[in-house]
Amino acid sequence: MSRSAAPGFAVALTVLVIGVLIAFTVGRYPIALSDLFSVILGKLSGRPPDVPPIVENVIWQVRGPRVIAAALVGAALAVAGTAFQGLFRNPLVSPDILGASSGAALGAVLGIFFSLGVLAIQSLAFVGGLLAVAAVYLIGSAVRSRDPVLVLVLTGVVIGALLGAGVGLVKYLADPYNQLPAMTFWLLGSLAATTLSDLLPLFGPVAAGTLVLIALRWRMNVMSLPDEEARALGVPTGPLRVVIVAAATLVTSASVATAGIIGWVGLVVPHMARSLVGPDFARLIPAAALLGGGFLLVIDTVARTGAAIEIPLGILTAVVGTPFFIWLLTSVSRTWS
Amino acid sequence: MKLEAHSLAIGYSDRLVGRDLDVVLATGEVLALLGPNGSGKTTLLKTLLGLLVPKAGEVRLDDRRLGSYDSRERARLVAYVPQSHQATFAFTVETIVLMGRTAHGNLFSRPTVSDRAVAARSLERFGIAHLRDRPYTMISGGERQLALLARALAQEPRFIVLDEPTASLDFGNQGKVMREIRSLAASGHGVLFTTHDPNHALRAADRAYLLRDGSRIADGPVSSVLTCEQLTALYGATVEQVTDASAGTSAFLPG
Amino acid sequence: MLNRRTLLGSLGAVLLLPGRARAATVVDSAGRSISVPARVERVFPAGPPAAILLYTLAPDLLIGWPRPNREEECEYMLPDICARPEVGRITGRGNTANLEVVLAFKPDLILDVGAIAPTFVSLASRVQEQTGIPYALLDGRFDAIVPTYRTLGALAHRSAAVESLAQYAEDTMTTIKGRIAGIPAEQRPKVYYARGPRGLETGLAGSINVEIIEFMGVRNVASQRPGGLALVSIEQVLLWNPDVIITIDRDFAAGVRHDPLWNAVNAVRDGRVHLSPKVPFGWVDFPPSVNRLIGLWWLAKIIYPELFPEDLRALTRDFYTRFYHRTPTDVQIEHVLAGRD
Numbered sequence: 001m002s003r004s005a006a007p008g009f010a011v012a013l014t015v016l017v018i019g020v021l022i023a024f025t026v027g028r029y030p031i032a033l034s035d036l037f038s039v040i041l042g043k044l045s046g047r048p049p050d051v052p053p054i055v056e057n058v059i060w061q062v063r064g065p066r067v068i069a070a071a072l073v074g075a076a077l078a079v080a081g082t083a084f085q086g087l088f089r090n091p092l093v094s095p096d097i098l099g100a101s102s103g104a105a106l107g108a109v110l111g112i113f114f115s116l117g118v119l120a121i122q123s124l125a126f127v128g129g130l131l132a133v134a135a136v137y138l139i140g141s142a143v144r145s146r147d148p149v150l151v152l153v154l155t156g157v158v159i160g161a162l163l164g165a166g167v168g169l170v171k172y173l174a175d176p177y178n179q180l181p182a183m184t185f186w187l188l189g190s191l192a193a194t195t196l197s198d199l200l201p202l203f204g205p206v207a208a209g210t211l212v213l214i215a216l217r218w219r220m221n222v223m224s225l226p227d228e229e230a231r232a233l234g235v236p237t238g239p240l241r242v243v244i245v246a247a248a249t250l251v252t253s254a255s256v257a258t259a260g261i262i263g264w265v266g267l268v269v270p271h272m273a274r275s276l277v278g279p280d281f282a283r284l285i286p287a288a289a290l291l292g293g294g295f296l297l298v299i300d301t302v303a304r305t306g307a308a309i310e311i312p313l314g315i316l317t318a319v320v321g322t323p324f325f326i327w328l329l330t331s332v333s334r335t336w337s
Numbered sequence: 338m339k340l341e342a343h344s345l346a347i348g349y350s351d352r353l354v355g356r357d358l359d360v361v362l363a364t365g366e367v368l369a370l371l372g373p374n375g376s377g378k379t380t381l382l383k384t385l386l387g388l389l390v391p392k393a394g395e396v397r398l399d400d401r402r403l404g405s406y407d408s409r410e411r412a413r414l415v416a417y418v419p420q421s422h423q424a425t426f427a428f429t430v431e432t433i434v435l436m437g438r439t440a441h442g443n444l445f446s447r448p449t450v451s452d453r454a455v456a457a458r459s460l461e462r463f464g465i466a467h468l469r470d471r472p473y474t475m476i477s478g479g480e481r482q483l484a485l486l487a488r489a490l491a492q493e494p495r496f497i498v499l500d501e502p503t504a505s506l507d508f509g510n511q512g513k514v515m516r517e518i519r520s521l522a523a524s525g526h527g528v529l530f531t532t533h534d535p536n537h538a539l540r541a542a543d544r545a546y547l548l549r550d551g552s553r554i555a556d557g558p559v560s561s562v563l564t565c566e567q568l569t570a571l572y573g574a575t576v577e578q579v580t581d582a583s584a585g586t587s588a589f590l591p592g
Numbered sequence: 593m594l595n596r597r598t599l600l601g602s603l604g605a606v607l608l609l610p611g612r613a614r615a616a617t618v619v620d621s622a623g624r625s626i627s628v629p630a631r632v633e634r635v636f637p638a639g640p641p642a643a644i645l646l647y648t649l650a651p652d653l654l655i656g657w658p659r660p661n662r663e664e665e666c667e668y669m670l671p672d673i674c675a676r677p678e679v680g681r682i683t684g685r686g687n688t689a690n691l692e693v694v695l696a697f698k699p700d701l702i703l704d705v706g707a708i709a710p711t712f713v714s715l716a717s718r719v720q721e722q723t724g725i726p727y728a729l730l731d732g733r734f735d736a737i738v739p740t741y742r743t744l745g746a747l748a749h750r751s752a753a754v755e756s757l758a759q760y761a762e763d764t765m766t767t768i769k770g771r772i773a774g775i776p777a778e779q780r781p782k783v784y785y786a787r788g789p790r791g792l793e794t795g796l797a798g799s800i801n802v803e804i805i806e807f808m809g810v811r812n813v814a815s816q817r818p819g820g821l822a823l824v825s826i827e828q829v830l831l832w833n834p835d836v837i838i839t840i841d842r843d844f845a846a847g848v849r850h851d852p853l854w855n856a857v858n859a860v861r862d863g864r865v866h867l868s869p870k871v872p873f874g875w876v877d878f879p880p881s882v883n884r885l886i887g888l889w890w891l892a893k894i895i896y897p898e899l900f901p902e903d904l905r906a907l908t909r910d911f912y913t914r915f916y917h918r919t920p921t922d923v924q925i926e927h928v929l930a931g932r933d
Contacts, residue, residue, distance in 0.1 A: 028828045054830065054856045061853050062827050089425045117843060118789050144350050175659075177878035181821045182788060192825045193790040195853075215445050222436050224426055228388045229419055233492070234412025234440030279426040282447065308814070309796070309822035 005283045008276035012290035016071070019297030023067045026305055029058050061196065069194045069202060070300040071293035073255040074265055076206045078292025080248035081266025082273070082285050083213050086224040087244055088149055095252040095266040098156035098245065102163035103132025104256035109170045109183045118193075121186075122201065122257045129253025132163055133245065148227060148241070188312030189260035191300050202258045209251035213285060216244065220281035262296070262313045264321030269295055271328055338364045338399045338495050340385065340415065340527060346393035347377060347384045347551070353392060354380045355551030364495050364527040367518060369538035369559070371531070372548035373572050378531045379500060381548065385529065386417050386498055398496075412440035416489035418499040421481035427472035430484050434459055437491030459487040463517060479510030486517060497521055499530040503537060515541040535563055535576075535589045547571045563589070618746045621731035621739075622713045628726060628747055629700050635748065636694055636725075638682040638704035641732050641881035644873055645705050647673065648757060648882055648915040649741070650748050655679060655697050664933050665872035667924065669916050674872075682719060695723055701747060705740065705881060706732040732880055734803045737761045741882075760914060761885055765807075768892050771899045772809050781895055783810040784834035784859065787821070787877075791837075791844040791854075792829075796822055801877045804884045805838060808891050826853055833858050836895060837865040840877055842931060866894050867931035872916065886911040904929065 025033055035051045039059050042049030049056065080095040088097065096102070107128025111121030133156075140148070140155040167187075174180045222235045223244065230237045255262070272295075273288040296313075299320065303311045341361040348354040355377040362368045362385075372378045383389040385396055387403045396403040398414060406414075416437070437459070438452040448456075460466040463483045468476055473484065482502060489497050502518070503511040518541045522528050532538055538545050538559060545562045547554040549571055555562045568576040568589060575592025615630045635653040637643035646654050651670055656679035666674035679697065680690070682704070694702070702725050704716060712729060720727040728747055730740045738758050745754030772780075785802050787793035795801035797815035806812055813832035814824065830853075837859040839845050845867040848854045859865055868876040868887065875887030889907050892900040905925050913919045920928070 028825065029831050057853060057856060058827060058830065062825075062830075086426075091425070146349075177880075181793065185788075185793065185821075185823050190823055192823050193792055218442075218447050219439070219444060221428060221432060222439050225436075226419075226422075228383065229417065231388055231408055232386055232412060232415075232417035233436055233488075234409040236408050240444075279428055280432050304825050304827070308816050308828055309824055312823075 005277045005287075008273075008278070008283075009287055009290070011276055012273065012287045012294070015294035016290045016297070017294075019294035019301075020067060020071070023070065023297050023301045024059065024063055026301055027058070027063060028305060028308070029054075029062075031055055031058060035059075065196050065199050066191050066194045066300065066304075067297065068199055069191050069258060070297045072202060072206050073191075073259050073262065074269075074296025075289040075293040076210050076251040076255050077262065077265040078269035078273070078288040078295070079210050079213050079285055080251045082270040082281070082288045083220065083244055083248050084266070085270055086220045086281055087241065088153055089224055089226075091271065092267070093153075094263065095248055096160070096263070097153060098136050098249065099132040099160035099163055100129040100249050100252040101256050101261050101263075102160040102167070104129035104253050105187060105261060106132075106163050106166045106170070108186055108257070108260075109167055109174075112179050112182050112186065113170050113174055115179075122198075125257035126201075126205070126253045129256055130249060132159060133249040133253075135159055137242070137245065148238075152245075185312070186260050187314075189262040189314035189317075190303070190310055190312055191259050192304065192310045194258070198258060202254055205250045205254035209247040209249075209254075210289065212243065212247040213251075214289065216240070216247075217282045217285040220244075220285065224281070259313065262317055264317040264325075265292055265296055268321045268325055268328075271325075338414075338527070340396070340398050340496050340529075342385060342391075342394065342396045344394035345381075345384065345391050345396065347380045347389065348392050349380075349389070353551070355548070356393070358394075358548075358553055360385065360546060360556075362496065362527045362529050365522055365525055366544065367522045367528045367530070367542040369530055369532055369542035369545045370548060371533075371535060371538055371545060371571065375550075376548045377551040378548055382498060382500055382529070382531055386415060387411050388417075409440045412492060412494075414494055415496045415498060416492040416494040418482075418485050418489045418497060418502060420501050420504050421478055421485055424473050427474040429470050430465065430473055430476065430480075430487075431456060431460070431469045433473050433484050434487045434491050437488040440492060455493065456487075456491050459491040462490065463487050478505045479507060479513070482506060482510070482514060483517075486514070490521070494526070496527040496529070499528070501531050501533070503532065503534065511537070535568055539563055539588070549573075565589075616746065616749075618728070618743065620728040620743060620747075621736070622708050622716070622729045624713070624716070624729065626701075626726045626728045626747065628749075632700045632748055634697065634699045634701075636679065636682075636697055636699035636702045638702055638727075639706060640681070640879040641705040642703045642730075644879060644881040644883055645730075645740070645744060646703055646748075649744055649754055650750050651917060653748060655699055661872070662933075668872040668912060668920055668928075669918055682715075691719065691723060694719075694725075699725055701725065702727040703730070703744070703747070704728065705730045734807060734880075734884060735765070737765075737882055737885070757882075757915065761882070764885060764888060768808075768888055768900075772892075772896060775809070775896070775899075777811075780810050781835035782813050782832065783808075783836045783838060783895070784813045784829060784832060785877075786837050786839040786844055787841060789841055789843050791839060791841065791848065792824055792826065793821055794824055795877075796820060800880050803880065804876060804887055804891060807888065808895055810836075810895055829854075830856055835859055835862070835864060838868060838876060838891070838894075839865065840868045840870065840874065842867060845931070864894070869928045869931050871928055871933065882915065885915075 024036055035055050038049040038051055039056050077095055084093045084095055084097060085091050104125040107124035108121050111124040136155045136159045140152045143151050145151045171180060171183055174183060219235060222230045222233055223240060227237050269292040270288050273284055273291050277283040277287045299316050300313060303313055303316050339361060343359055345358040346353060346356040370378050384391055434456045435448050438448060438455060460469060463486055465480060465483050468480060502514050515537055518528055518530060542559050544557060545559045546556040547567060554571055555567050565576050565578050577590045577592050578587055579590060580587040616628050618626050618628055620626050634655050635646055636655050637646055637658060640658050643657050651673040654673060654676060656677040658679060658681040660678045661674050708729060708731055716727045716729045730743055738761050741754050741758040745751040783805055785795050785805055794814045796817055796819035797812060798818045799820045801821060802812055813834050835858050845865060848860055848865055854860045868874060873879055873883035875884060875890055886908060893904055908925050909920060
């Protein structure tokens, strides 16, 4: 199986490992590499390490949760993007195509508008994402068509636009001194406020959805064929499509609820992974998970160390993603068509 | 084993395409489906494959209602070879053929050693083993059609249904595919294919079914069904027959 | 002949009557000449800072409020004025007032207090042209309070009344500035301004949000770059290690003492996390108007407690009486100082 995929996987794994190392050692609060090792060794051996407690605190309570969150969210968005690109037979598709991000954004800004607590805002965002895609699915299935996938995409675009208008309306009505800046910061994406208590609600849906998509990777190749062909090959496309969309939406909604709107990861990382391990989804999905985690880790590290103030993740991924994508489009793409 | 349809009415949710159709295909024989554009050939094909629900009547496979099979069971008995197409993703030919083994595993299973062996044999059978690692998007139309044939064979089905298998092929490859169709019947498969070319039907099929405007015009052994009069009635245009007296073979030309 | 003398006499008497309002031309903070009618009875506030400023000087002239006030806020203001209708806002971030609605209120003057950037100047001229109502744009910066008040006094024909308010502002600012002038830079504490439920939103150097904090001459830890609001990470706050934290978010203030991460910060360890009072209007940050004047005393006592022995309760009572025209009870003062809604 891994005829030519082993080197590709090695690269993806290396990116993740390097990402983790850099993320732990680099930061606004100066921590030496030796201190990092003492703290880790201390945890493993049970003896308290010889570093000031603040350093231990920063490593376990600040960077630790942030590193885990960035790796999880990056892997999740990459896997969701890969699955959707297969499902919709289009390499230009991102996980937001069915409106999950717009629904989550509306949920979050409504939470901010009604001055709710952080947990409530995150829950509203999560539920908003799920409801948006559920609505798209229900409306899409009510439309009889030869191409159920195209109908889903069109419905997703329409509902996404409607929800975007909703977000605009809430921003318009918001108190410009207090709520509007909060909404703006949230929408631009950030992991700045990630704590240990954020990780559990994030971990559940993201792990569940990502594992489902990874488990289904052997069927993803067939799902990328035209619907009739896939059914003739013995795959129940209707129910499987629901499962894949549900898993990807779970993952996307949880990520957006925790970290705000981070675009480009779900669009660019699948392509990077494809150039490493080839188009077979069985290899692509795990590779995308590794690469996505590493990618977002590196980006988040830049976001929190580039300046004293946080650079929003959504902006960084766009700044990095756009030229990369243009390069992809213009270079000889032997990976699709 | 038989794949048969009785009093079949076919169509889509908004319109009826054909009615009163009776089709029988047995393993070991080749049935050719002919008809002009818009006659309902593809609709009939898809209904026989279980991809479309009949509007009336029923399709039976091994004396069981086709609708009572789930897609996995059905795929182990009937394989579909669509017209070769442009693929979105550049899977290797081996990956494409391995997709034929999907129905033999469950939702999460990966290809086993025996799956790979079946796929390898299938590639060998059609002479494209050397293309195993080539991206599907970088082989010729004829090779793609053979790859899809190999994928269908990898399903280890009893019946193989092909939609216009020679549509985008060059002249040489057309003959090659027709020969493969005959050999498939010889190895015990039931083969159904649609075609625009009566000559292909003449050479490769045992029986022919003529469909015009959703109604059966004629069906039966090719020698009796494929005549000038029948074909002229079918296509609504003059058709000439040219015979090689010494070899006893004949061919049809558009008039 | 008798008629003409009487006529001339009465005319002269009328013209020489002291304190009688007459049509005037006042120059606003943007240098525009505003023709003010003789009688000004209805003034439309273009945004919250204008509404507050006008309420403090001449509450009877206020047509309404850009956003409706809450019940808790009206307890500290004149009830009938506080309950005046919602009129929307014309300028600032987001227009919600329909110009036809503005006209329907029949204002004699439109008052706008805020930034004097060219965008707002052109907006002022445009609205004035469209509606024919004089539109005055006044400087909303904290250190421009005194001249802004005097200009408003001229516009509203309340030049006498405005003096006590302007003088109070001037005295406050001079007193406080005077006492802190002698403090050397190293003894000025590092202050972090925490917004948002996680306390990670802050104001950069020169932003309107930290105007009065920076007035106190402290070192705003986030002042390495100028700007408005920004997000920071807890790591950065730990690195800055402020001595004092000022916040406007109650959830943050309540939770921060129990947070193991924040406990590493000097301000949290020393118990110097302070929640800003907010009724009827915020004492720090927003709305950016004269309501922040009392915040100055509050900040002074927090940051330099030895230099400012004044009784904050007395100061609060005095300020609220003068500016909000209603004397709060002792219970109400406690409520305010606790940062409650």
